[in-house]
Amino acid sequence: MSHSYSKFLSMLLFCSLFSVPLCCGQLDYKFYDNTCPNLLKIVRYGVWSAIANETRMAASILRLHFHDCFANGCDGSVLLDDTSTFTGEKNATPNKNSARGFEVIDAIKANVEKACPSIVSCADILTLAARESVYLTGGPYWPVPLGRRDGLTANETAANELPSPFEPLENITAKFVSMGLDLKDVVVLSGAHTIGFAQCFTFKQRLFDFDGAGNPDPTLDASLLSNLRTVCPNQNNSDTNLVSLDPTTTNKFDNNYFKNLVNNSGLLQSDQALMGDNITASFVMNYSKFPFLFSRDFGISMVKMGNIGVLTSQDGERRKNCRMVN
Known part of the structure; x- marks a missing residue:
């Protein structure tokens, strides 16, 4: 790692340690208390029903919120x-054939509209649904400031620039910083990979040709390598096979993701790379040892992420249908 990049990361660490998360511009924790008092119950029931039907949906909704915030806010x-x-973001490379949960948000929105028509934005519903997805799978609960309004267009170009599992840590860090996040947020939000699955193509190079000479990633645990080669054989028709991001507690939101990284068992190269830098590795070690610390910091980082580029006041609108502008 270059000396200049080390200084850059050190500066980010200093800032993250001494920054106080603000609540969120014009957002308000009690924004809908009077206008839609049953909102939280409706969202929770919708997410609970979706997860009861398919446990994987919790990770899908959480990912959908992340992909929303990193493209257009x-x-x-x-x-x-x-x-x-305009061309929507659903067909951008990071979303096509992988972004899921749209029907869940549609169903929640329909029930919210019955209770309080034209009051609650789709952006707020998605933000709340992401929190419920974490909480209902055993993760932390954090207060969500509300009052976002919905955008009037989409940004396929921005969606194509979402942080990718194929990128080096420097690139991913830079993208987070450009959104007003910091190095601590990079690590703690990566902990969302404690639930969910990845398609084989996102990590297959680590198994068969990591160095361009036909060798696997030498940092990958040997028994994990053997298991992954069974599920993801070196042929094209295995590209879309699914592998759990955290095989030890696949459907439980906990700190095992960080324990896996410490044991060289991170599935994605972009995840395992967090152990290749002294500063990010120190965060990983702390979160692997102290689950409460991870839970606390995850909620803080989710509020920060949920404040990226929000529309408030008279900007944007409150969509009646989340799939189209009014």
Whole structure:
């Protein structure tokens, strides 16, 4: 690692240690208390029903919120279908054939509209649904500031620039910093990979040709390598096979993701790379030892992420249908 990048990371660490998370511009924890008092119950029931039907949906909804916030800000733009005037984000490379949960948000939105029509934005519903997805799978609960409004367009170009499992840590860090997040957020939000699955193509190079000479990633645990080669054989028709990001507690939101990294058992190269830098590795070690610390910091980072590029006041709108502008 270069000396200049080390200084860059040290500066980020200093800032993260001494920054106080603010609540969120014009957002308010009690925004809908009077206008839609049953909102939280409706969202929780919708997410609970979806997870009861398919446990994987918790990770899908959490990922959907992340992909929304990193393209155009947390404005519900990822939920929009294509129109004659713009191309939506659903067909961007990071989302195509992998972004899921749209029907869950649609169903929750329909129930919210019955209770309090034209009051609650799709962006707020998605933000709340992400929190419920974590909480209902055993993770932390944190207060979510509300009052986001929905965007009037989508940004396929921005969606194509989402942090990728194929990128080096420097690139991923830079993308987080460009969103107003810091190195601590990179590590703690990566902990969302304690639930969910990845398609084989996202890590297959580590198994068969990590160095361009036909050798596997030498940092990968040997028994894990053997198991992954069974599920993801070196042929194209295995590319979309699914592998748990955390095989020890697949459907439970906990700190095992960080324990896996310490044991060289991170599935994605972008995850295991967190152990290759002294500063990020120190965060990983702490979160692997202290689950409460991870839970606390995860909620803080989710509030920060949920404040990226929000629309408030008279900007944007409150969509009646999350798939299209009014």
